[in-house]
Amino acid sequence: MTTSAGTEGLLRELAPRVLGAVVRRYGHFADAEDAVQEALLAAATTWPADGKPDDPLAWLIRVASRRMADSYRRDDARRRREDLAFSWSLTQPEPVPAHDDTLILMLMCCHPSLTPASAIPLTLRAVGGLSTREIAAAFLVPEATMAQRISRAKARIKASDEPFALPPPGTGGERLRSVLHVLYLIFNEGYAASSGPDLARTDLSGEAIRLARDIHAALPGDAEVTGLLALMLLTDARRPARTRADGELVPLAEQDRALWDRRLVAEGVALITEALRRGQVGEYQLQAAVAAVHDQAAGHASTDWAEILALYGLLERMTGNPMVTLNRAVAAAMAHGPAAGLALLDGLGDRLGDHHRLHSVRAHLLELAGDTRAAAGEFQAAAARTTNVREQHYLTMKAARLSADSLRPGNTEGAGSG
Amino acid sequence: MRFMLMQNYGSVESDCPPMSQWTPEEIKAHIDFQHALNAELLERGELVDAQGLTGPELAKFVVSDGVSAPVITDGPFPESKELLAGYRIVDVETAERALEIAAWASAAPGVNGVPIRQWIEVREVMSAPDPEV
Numbered sequence: 001m002t003t004s005a006g007t008e009g010l011l012r013e014l015a016p017r018v019l020g021a022v023v024r025r026y027g028h029f030a031d032a033e034d035a036v037q038e039a040l041l042a043a044a045t046t047w048p049a050d051g052k053p054d055d056p057l058a059w060l061i062r063v064a065s066r067r068m069a070d071s072y073r074r075d076d077a078r079r080r081r082e083d084l085a086f087s088w089s090l091t092q093p094e095p096v097p098a099h100d101d102t103l104i105l106m107l108m109c110c111h112p113s114l115t116p117a118s119a120i121p122l123t124l125r126a127v128g129g130l131s132t133r134e135i136a137a138a139f140l141v142p143e144a145t146m147a148q149r150i151s152r153a154k155a156r157i158k159a160s161d162e163p164f165a166l167p168p169p170g171t172g173g174e175r176l177r178s179v180l181h182v183l184y185l186i187f188n189e190g191y192a193a194s195s196g197p198d199l200a201r202t203d204l205s206g207e208a209i210r211l212a213r214d215i216h217a218a219l220p221g222d223a224e225v226t227g228l229l230a231l232m233l234l235t236d237a238r239r240p241a242r243t244r245a246d247g248e249l250v251p252l253a254e255q256d257r258a259l260w261d262r263r264l265v266a267e268g269v270a271l272i273t274e275a276l277r278r279g280q281v282g283e284y285q286l287q288a289a290v291a292a293v294h295d296q297a298a299g300h301a302s303t304d305w306a307e308i309l310a311l312y313g314l315l316e317r318m319t320g321n322p323m324v325t326l327n328r329a330v331a332a333a334m335a336h337g338p339a340a341g342l343a344l345l346d347g348l349g350d351r352l353g354d355h356h357r358l359h360s361v362r363a364h365l366l367e368l369a370g371d372t373r374a375a376a377g378e379f380q381a382a383a384a385r386t387t388n389v390r391e392q393h394y395l396t397m398k399a400a401r402l403s404a405d406s407l408r409p410g411n412t413e414g415a416g417s418g
Numbered sequence: 419m420r421f422m423l424m425q426n427y428g429s430v431e432s433d434c435p436p437m438s439q440w441t442p443e444e445i446k447a448h449i450d451f452q453h454a455l456n457a458e459l460l461e462r463g464e465l466v467d468a469q470g471l472t473g474p475e476l477a478k479f480v481v482s483d484g485v486s487a488p489v490i491t492d493g494p495f496p497e498s499k500e501l502l503a504g505y506r507i508v509d510v511e512t513a514e515r516a517l518e519i520a521a522w523a524s525a526a527p528g529v530n531g532v533p534i535r536q537w538i539e540v541r542e543v544m545s546a547p548d549p550e551v
Contacts, residue, residue: 246450354475380438384473392470393449400442 007047010056011040012210015129018060020101026068029108030154033126035071039064040129102127102214103179110178111157118153119182120189125150128207138189138204179215180228180284183208187232191239192388205236226275227285234268234291237261249394253300265295286315290327305334322351326361338369356385360395367402376402420466420543421516423506423523427474428499431535434528447527455523459508464519466507474498507543516540 018039022032039060053059109123121139124130130138136146190204212229219225241255250256272288290311297303312328315321325348333341342365345358352358363378376399383395428436437445459465474493482488495501506523510516520538528534 247453384475387472387476389470393445396437396445397442399438400440400445403439404441 007044007052010052011043011060012129012207014057014060015040016102016105016127016214017057018064019105019126021057021061022064022068025065028068028158030158031068031071032064033154035064035067036060037125037131038067041131044131100218102211103218106179106182106211106215107175108157109153110175110182111160112175112178113156113160114153116178116182116185118149118156119178120186121146121150122153123182123211124186124204124207127211130207176219176222176225180224183212183215184228184231184284186211187235191235205232205239208232209236221278223275223278223280224282224284226271227282227288230268230271230275231284231288231291232268233264233271234288234295237264237268237295243390247390248397249390251394252294257299260295265292268292269296281314281318283315283319286311286318290315303334305331309335322348323357326352326357329361330364333365333368338365341365342369354385356382356387356391356395359385363395363398372402372406376406419511419513419516420507420509420545421513422541422543423508423516423520424539424541425503425505425523425536426499426539427501427503429537430528431537432528432532434532434534440529444527444529444531447531451526455519456506459506459519464508464510464515466509468504468506470504471502474501477501513542516542 015036019032019036022036023029026032042063043056043060047053047056105127106123109126110119114122121135124135124138125132132147132150133143135150136143139146187205187208190206190208209229209232212225212232216222216225216229237260238252238255240261241257241259242250244250268288269292272285272292275285276289290308293304293307293311309328309331312324312331316324316328325344329341329344331341332344342362345362345365348358359378359382363375363382366372366375366378379395379399379402383392383399386392386395437448440448456465456468459468474495477493477495477498479491479495480488506519508516508519510519517540520540524536524538525533526536
């Protein structure tokens with residue numbers, strides 16, 4: 001099946017260029033997107049059998065344009081026929097670098113009228129070139145549901161009458177923030193689900209990295225874009241060590257660092273170093289910097305926790321996000337002892353409520369402090385509140401292990417956790 | 419024929435204590451059993467869906483007359499043992515096969531590997547009308 005796998009990769013790569021060309025020629029983003037999707041499906045079914053055309057990009061643009069003309073011919077609206085008659089005169093697509101199409105399309109898909117939940121599948125289809133079936137499988141919903149989510153998202157963009165172009169000056173920064181957020185969410189969705197029984201799911205992390213590379217190519221001078229790409233690579237580098245063969249989670253402290261992808265680490269470290277040198281520090285760069293410190297450490301204990309503590313301090317001031325405070329508490333515990341970490345957790349309950357992460361961090365710090373019994377209780381509380389089944393298994397096992405330890409005679413002083 | 423096989427919290431026939439009192443090995447054996455059961459159903463082309471639900475701590479009850487603000491009740495609930503813990507949907511040739519799968523699921527291992535004899539509720543999912551009718 002190498003032929004069809006090769007076709008699939010090529011089609012995903014060409015998708016934004018085809019859509020960019022068709023929208024630039026005919027306008028009507030929503031209709032063009034449908035036409036391109038049909039052209040991609042036609043290619044996926046005919047190319048592996050008949051062979052790839054000499055100029056695959058031109059083939060796809062031609063087929064998509066024909067689909068568009070066919071659908072307009074069926075349509076009564078005079079305005080549309082006039083539009084089309086006019087647009088036929090513009091035959092040559094402008095020579096635009098491929099990554100610019102990706103950027104413009106992503107800015108359109110991450111439209112302010114859309115929530116991330118609608119922008120994500122639209123981005124994956126329009127820019128990523130994935131089929132509705134693949135996206136539905138990735139998010140574990142029926143294909144019809146996903147198709148509907150995408151067409152409703154397109155209808156909203158259509159209603160907003162946005163031209164196919166870069167956003168007006170002054171609004172681009174905010175839109176780019178949404179693009180980065182959507183890519184970050186796609187990456188995390190893939191990362192949380194990767195491995196185990198979900199192997200058949202589309203590799204969303206890989207798709208997010210591919211699109212982030214394109215955005216980085218279009219905007220090489222943007223430090224946050226670089227930071228996000230670095231963050232993804234530095235996180236993805238640890239993926240091979242993150243789950244056991246049976247699908248159970250392995251926490252960072254226990255991962256076999258020999259399994260980490262050194263090539264991705266090197267690329268990520270180079271990117272984040274370059275981004276930080278520009279002095280426009282942002283959230284993704286700080287998160288990438290933390291990931292880089294972990295990825296370069298020889299072991300969990302020998303990690304430069306003081307550096308991580310300082311980075312989380314900056315991130316906390318920048319975002320005010322209580323989840324960052326949780327991470328800072330872990331770093332404080334590793335740098336200055338568990339009491340320092342536990343002190344940072346005081347009062348967080350008011351802001352985080354009964355969140356499972358608060359329980360699990362407190363559990364880890366209590367375990368470090370040697371309070372095995374209390375740690376077991378907190379692991380249990382975290383397990384009862386998490387929404388991730390793998391994490392639930394991990395937390396339940398931790399609780400059971402610590403309960404067994406605390407019952408063992410002469411082991412009340414806290415077992416060394418090695 | 420599609421069936422939904424449901425299991426609630428705490429509805430076990432054995433005198434097995436709650437999972438929080440099991441050893442790590444017992445928990446692992448239980449989880450492995452569930453994975454193996456799903457893998458077998460998948461392999462036989464019978465698995466439609468298998469999901470565990472988040473715990474009773476996160477459960478909410480909602481009631482509304484469609485006009486005024488809905489009434490939303492948070493836990494803890496006194497009858498949390500009756501809440502749904504998870505379900506499987508299977509697509510099988512016969513009702514007997516659905517019962518067979520339910521029996522298999524019921525005998526999941528607990529303390530010392532002894533089957534917990536969990537009650538499984540078996541319900542056929544309504545199907546589309548027969549085209550002949």
